[in-house]
Ligand code: SF4
């Protein structure tokens with residue numbers, strides 16, 4: 512991709528080391544487990560409960576540059592308004608599609624990059640969490656590609672935190688807008704709140720990449736994700752196919768470039784589902800030592816600004832041609 516200077520990637524030897532290593536994060540995540548169950552938060556907690564890898568989280572907080580640390584405090588302060596009072600008069604719109612459109616337009620005018628709507632599903636909930644809402648509004652906020660090209664340097668960390676602040680601002684404001692209509696709505700802007708990626712996939716915003724992150728056509732994987740849970744009736748979006756699977760099947764860019772070999776070329780069984788999985792025990796210490804790593808995201812072809820839509824069109828066209836050839840082969844064999 513030519514945007515990164517690989518020689519500047521910090522050495523894997525820099526990784527944080529535990530004197531007494533906690534239980535494997537892969538085991539906590541349910542790697543190799545055949546039974547479907549909810550996930551358990553390990554890292555990037557909300558402070559609500561003690562994480563098994565809490566020391567790594569604390570170390571991460573302590574080594575952040577003070578400007579990132581400050582933005583993190585600002586974010587926590589904003590999140591006190593994640594929920595709030597609900598208007599007494601409930602606005603009823605008989606047309607759920609019109610309501611979806613209005614919510615998306617309002618969110619985008621507040622600064623969201625893209626918005627999708629889906630039902631709140633079981634696979635997005637952490638163990639022990641039972642938010643009592645019907646619908647999920649998933650919000651994407653893109654990060655600045657010029658800043659993220661400095662990944663593993665503090666400049667990229669600062670941009671990541673700026674994007675966190677922005678998505679919190681947008682999500683909190685949109686949730687307040689829904690409460691003004693007389694419907695319950697709560698903003699969830701942290702990783703430990705919900706599993707945002709499965710919701711984003713259900714809401715038609717993108718697909719899971721081999722590097723374990725969401726890939727969307729517009730921003731690749733260079734974005735933040737937040738969610739509003741609400742009872743507001745809206746039309747749901749449907750999952751989409753960008754051709755991500757087709758490219759990941761042959762591409763090894765993130766696998767090769769990950770300094771600690773955390774990305775596998777094979778899908779793995781995780782809590783009863785075959786999927787792309789990043790080795791937590793390898794990734795998390797390096798991610799922490801580099802204050803956010805993200806090399807796998809930055810090197811991914813989908814993250815090249817403006818590339819996603821044409822890449823998707825090319826991949827789907829190639830697949831159609833292949834399907835046609837296969838059908839012709841079957842017909843000629845009959
Ligand atoms: S963030 Fe990506 S590139 Fe960095 S260590 Fe984790 S998997 Fe590897």
Ligand code: SF4
Pocket residue numbers: 720721722758759760762763764765766807810811812813
């Ligand atoms: S770098 Fe390649 S293999 Fe990795 S997620 Fe992106 S497209 Fe898939």
